[in-house]
Amino acid sequence: MEWLVSLVGAGLVMISLRDLFHTLWHPTRHGGLSRLVMTALWRLARRFRARRRVVGLVGPLAMVTVVGMWAGTVILGWAIVYWPHMPESFAFSPGSKAAQEPALLDSLYLSLVTVATLGLGDIAPGEGWLRVVSPLEALVGFALLTATVSWVLAIYPALTRRRVLAIRLALLRDAEPTTQQIDCTAGALLLDSLATEVVRVRIDFTQYAEAYYFHDGEDHSSLAAMVGYAAALAQRGQTARQPEVRLAGDLLAGALRDLAAILDQRFLHTGGTPADVFAAYAADHGRAS
Known part of the structure; x- marks a missing residue:
């Protein structure tokens, strides 16, 4: 059961990465989650009376929303990967009260810290496969930041x-x-x-x-x-x-x-x-x- 939950989290991460790939590097006419978000915001904005002022904000707001969706899905997905193995498969720094928190909260915290490449070190993976997976999340976070900047500049x-x-x-x-x-x-x-x-x-x-x-x-x-x-x-x-x-x-x-x-x-x-x-x-x- 633990591995099934972790696979669900990995699936969320893959969905986000696939959408990022097809939006930035391999656009297709079929679109993806990002296109659905942008289309929905565009159609919603066209319903307002002050249409020109509202529609003028759709593009920038849609990009911010899509980037937030990518980041949120990656963070949540990796947190679900960690969740079934928290806290027994992780090491906590001396004096840390993190182990006293709910496992899901610790998992979200670790995922957020890792994807932001902060590396605070108060929670560290103990099992071998987790010690490989956690740095991969940091690499994905770095790629997400780079892709976002490149998207804006392009x-x-x-x-x-x-x-x-x-x-x-x-x-x-x-x-x-x-x-x-x-x-x-x-x-x-x-x-x-x-x-x-x-x-x-x-x-x-x-x-x-x-x-x-x-x-x-x-x-x-x-x-x-x-x-x-x-x-x-x-x-x-x-x-x-x-x-x-x-x-x-x-x-x-x-x-x-x-x-x-x-x-x-x-x-x-x-x-x-x-x-x-x-x-x-x-x-x-x-x-x-």
Whole structure:
């Protein structure tokens, strides 16, 4: 029975590590516990009247919640591993009152101290296999901290690339380029560069799906609001007279179709055309495309 309880704890740890792996290093369209948390917070925030202010907090709060969920599951799982073997399989420092506490409380304390790599030493594993398992928890705690920092450092550049593209599209819309300005070599270069930026954003949505749940603020920095203008530019390029402009327009249109496919598969599930997907994307972010 003791080993069965310990296996349950090990299962909780593995669930947390699997979710961390698929969120940070091997994202899949099926998501995991982290995606469920983020989606639930996003949908809940959209119900509030002061929607823009609340939705703007979803991304950061969701990341904090997910990291807390990972850490809490690891701590609880390892505590359950220790629990059936506490206190007889552990050594306590002289004068320590830890052995007088409930076994579950001591197990939680030891797990928390170990995962935080504090190593206070007032409770130490005595059996051989526990002396191996306990340092492994410290390694997992160190990996969790490193992964969290890496996640934060990676997500914000992805958000910057998305907002830069949106602002660039807003500036182009305000400049109102003429047909002659689009139907030339400079226009071809412009459409080609936009296609490259759209592809980068598409990759960001694949690699960092949680970026979807970050609100972009004002309309001119919101890709949800500006992506429709990118589609209009692609259509103008496709009907141009210059062959290099038509090619660049096709590239931009293809990049936008690919982006729409990713948005629909992972987040929106409309099953419609790229125009339908972009309209749903704008509506989901409280924008008019």
